[in-house]
Amino acid sequence: MLRSMYSGISGMNGFQTKLDVIGNNIANVNTSGYKKGRVTFQDMMSQSLSGAEGPVMQGGNAIRGGVNPSQVGLGSQVGSIDNIHTVGNRQTTNRALDLALEGDGMFVLGEDANSDGNFDLSGNEVSFTRAGNFYLDDDGYIVNPDGKYLLGAVDSGEDGAEPALGRIQIPEDAESFSIQGTGEVTYVDPEDGATIAGTIRLAKFSNPGGLQKLGSNTYQLTANAGVYTDDDNNFNSIDDLVIPGQDGGASVVSGALEMSNVDLAEEFTEMITAQRGFQANTRIITTSDEILQELVNLKR
Template structure:
């Protein structure tokens, strides 16, 4: 069979993956905190027809110059599907629980919360949340809400985690609070029924040296991988010291009353879609042409 036919098949598979990624980007053009994907390609192993040869010199005379290798490529393959973690545009909503991040870092979400154990081996809620045992996700989507108990949660009911009394814990605004506010450094305060300003804790962020190494887990959230390079003080993501205070150490500031929108650029996506479509069509033409050549070979006997 002709090598060009298999090269065309590999090209079609690669451009199909690229179209899948583009379609997902366009579908999430209005998704808060969404980070677009990008497909890159690599060439496959090449088949060598002849190897390289050096110059031929005899008795000081140059008899022949060097010869380059001759190789035929065998197609392309998907090299990577990257998560592009650039900043999305900020949309003002004037809703106090809509939070946008300006800079690096992500909100920390927790579910199936586990409390550290006390001296008797029993869960101790006064010590906050055990990060090492709790299901943790990260997000840039800052549309938060209050549940029935006054805890700050996202649209799926996952708790927004921060620092409270020196521990990693949920952030709660009492039902009797007259009002509340969230500062740029993540400090959450409220005015109680007597008019006194009270502290409800501080939102803390997770910072990563390689946010592109996070794995998407659906619902606008990411989960930690071994290659994300999360900031820690001892190599383990398990304590309040592993959560960074906003506006410190190069971490983002928290903007209340706004949302970070998707970083998808429709003009760019449409351009990439046209390129992928034309590439797919060209690879199908390679297969058609190869088939016609094979048909000519079969007809030689007639």
């Protein structure tokens, strides 16, 4: 059988994957905090028909020049599927619990707290997101649509102790609340007046493309995310999270949402190129089939 047929099949498979990614991008064009995907391709191994040869020397003189290798490629393959973490457009909602991040960083979400109500960053109960549509649950905790708690620095309850990473709670009898650009969540207590409920902390990554998608606009930490940490180089304490507006972290904008960074014009253009690439590879298969048919007809 002809090698070109198998090259065409590999090309078709690659462009099918590209169309799958494009379709997912378009489906999430209005998803808050969504980061678009991108497919890159690589050539597969090549079959060598002849190797390279250097010049032939005789008596210190070259009597014949060198020869380049002769190789036939065996098709293409998907090289990577990247998540592009550029900042999406900001949409104003004027809702206090809609939070957008202006800069680098992600909100930290948690579930299954420890017995003391705090969270361990090294565990699997922590995830990250850029989608800032938050709500208050029945106990006054700030949560995302799936009920995961928005984490930040809260009072540990011990005198003189450092703040702990925990859930931010606004009491039921609070008259009002606000969220500052530094992540500070304050509310007005009927008796004590303005009170700090906690400060939102952000996770900052040198390689956000290394995060793994979990669905529901959330990401999971991986060994290749390049997380910002303190001197011990372990992501396990509140010191490994940045305060909004400090250490290169994003500032928090209340009353707005970061929308998807999908550009429809770009996606439709990529869809056209993927479709034409798929058609070209099908043409390779049909042309190879015609050649094989001619070979079979030689018997007649």
